[in-house]
Amino acid sequence: MGRFIFKRAASLVLTLFAASFLVFAVTEFSPSNVARKTLGPFALQSQVDILYQKLGLHDPLAVRYSRWLGVLLGLKADPLQDPALGLQFKDPRGDKYFGNFGYSTLYKAPVNDVIWGRLKATAALAGIAFALIVPLSLVLGVLAGMREGSGLDRTISIFGIVATSVPEFASGVFLVALFVVGLGWLPGTSPLDAGSGWPIWTQMVLPVAVLVLYDSGYVVRMVRGSMAEVMNKPYIRTAILKGLPMREVVVRHAVRNAMIAPFTVILLQINFLISGVVVTEMVFAYPGFGRMILDASLFGDIALIEAATLIALTIAILTQLVSDVGYAFLNPQIRLA
């Protein structure tokens, strides 16, 4: 197991390295450059050229990438913080430290000051949604898969298909029309600010509801499929035939085996909930990670895009690791090596 985890950790570092380089290379094709973005659309070309030079943007891609990596690892000072540039980019942590993601040209602040608050906001949204999606999907999936083709199965399956098919922006508008405009029970946006008289928990209800509806429909279908398959296995038939009550058959024999396949799917939802919630965040003006990545990408804020990519990737690889270990735990036939 230790060897497995070590191998996975090494591959994590390699993947992060490759992905960060790829993002750097792809951003090369975006129009305009960081000097123009930093100085704004109305700065003179001569000013832009001077800054472009000072930032070393004339250097080849490999040189710039190694400089960015040097700043991140704390081996080099961040060139944007040089007082001579007059950019007034200041990082209270200094210009040279491990984990220095650089300076965001969009937010005019150190990336480390911007990104963690946004990640925390999205993690709160994702955490609540995940805590609801998992039990809801498991219960509904097991209930549907227990008796394939029954009325209950059909009802749950139709719910699952409808919930997954309706895009988040549509369910968002529908829920707003019902609970905000119609009934007046909930706030329509989620700025995470209690000043408007709506407590923060009320601001979480609708975005969480949209995510739970959208995502649980899919997970329910996965659990149901797996459960239905297990219920057709010979050992279940044996258990029923030897006279075990149905409840025992389901709880002791079916559920654990039916969880093996959906387990990975469920853990993968964490990735979706962290970096794929941009639509929900837009609909509810939620100041989260997804909206930040969108804004950074549109602006071409390379430092912020890189940091967000590395964080999203680390989360993805770690959840993958947890899912592999959990998979082995659920199914002793799998051996990790």
Next chain:
Amino acid sequence: MTDDRDNPHLKTLQQQLADGRMDRREFIRYACLVGVSAASAYALAGVPMATPAKAQAAKGGTLRIGTRVKEIKSPHTYSWGGYDSNISRQVLEYLTFTDEKGVTRPYLFEKWTVSPDLKTWTFNVRKGVKWSNGQDLTADHIVWNLKRVLDPAVGSSMIGLVKGYLLDDVTVDGKPSTKIWSDNAVEKVDDYTVRLNCKTPQVAVPEHLFHYPMAIMHPDSKGVFEVGSVGTGPYQLTEFELGKKAVLKARKDYWGGPVAIDTVEQIDVGDDASAAIAALASKQIDGLVFADPGQYDALKALPHLSFYSVPTAETGVIRMRCDQKPFDNPKVRKAMRLAVDQDVVLKVALHGLGIIGEHHHCSPAHPDYAKLEPFKRDVAAAKKLLAEAGYPNGISSELIVPNDQAWFQSQAEACIEMWKDAGINIKLSPMPGAAYWDVWTKVPMGTTIWYHRPLAIMCLGLAYRTGVPWNESGYSNKEFDQLLTEAEGTLDIDKRKETVAKLEKILQEDGPLVQPVFRSAFTFMDKRVKGFSMHPTNYIFAWKLSVDA
């Protein structure tokens, strides 16, 4: 009144009013511009002066406005107007104040006089104005601001506005640039008097001083605006988080007296139109800086909101780069205009909430607008022009449309359908609003928001004069530039309209734009907000407002 009666321009203006060559509204506007006090101007025009809506209702409370909270660090180079300057506007004030009716009044400049040739403007700085650090506002501070925005290294759009009368073209290291035309152009006469010595006559100087980048900053700020910045205005910025919110708290020692609202919060409601509706429906915000036609029906249905609107010169200009094929040929550009029926665009894109444009960017909401023969759709003429330009089989191109103004897309779709009839095939390419500003001066064809300016010649000076920073189409026409400078120096309304008519005609024949409609500026505010009136440039003046508990 004695001072006003001595004003050398007053006789001319009164004569024009008496002859019926100028209506009362125009008389008040021009009389105020040349330094006659608003009270005298209204009295001479025989119009009762409306007292400014004062916040007499409940004191205290918080006003929450829905907007986009964008970067605000550099007021002198702002380019958003309705967003960034509405935050700094509560802290940093302006030298003059153009109200919602287009009348320019004193603000930090208490009064002014102008020489008969409209070249020498003498401004008196209001005494008793205190910065929030306790210092008195003096002429030195104002001269520093004026010189700063005229420095090409700063990159302010004020350069485009005042270039004709305060700047000379120069070449620096082989690149075109500008410099102040004379060392004496911005002159400190004494501690409370500033003089602008212009190289050509210019009537709109006081209106230019209300352009949103002309915020008056403390010289110690070095042009940077942030939390805690010193200003002369009624509020202080106490909290700012880009993309989230800005919080402003009232000053106790404001020179203009106490204000009603204690706290102003500007909340980012994102680019999604439905988020703003939802925020208003649940009373998370009290109003929007401005609303979009796509939001109109939903917001009109909410009973706790009041509707405010004002006709404007705000428009979405479909502009073509004059140095890129096929738009380098003026015949192609005119064909693009001829193939469009403006009435259709008004109905489809704005639900009728606006007025039709005539492809020259001068609006009937402008006092210097000149009425030309109606510009009608003529597909046959458009086809003929294309054939003459060497495109008998029509042309193809791509129109970039930023998606942060929802009606732009409807305007583009309507135009694209009509262009097809003339053999013009245009592909619609929507683009996120933030990304558009990277390419707005580069793409062959784009749709750009142009906010309201009080005079037509201000719009023309910013967007179509050769070489100015916001000339997004690369348009260059010597005759146009000369006529524009001439119009800027003409006080006689008839003569001026004659010149503006020529400018409008040049743009219809040769110009780089298809400009079918002007939208009305409108918004919705909670009924508990008192004292609000819609400004054509979407400006919010928190000191005018109050909120019921």
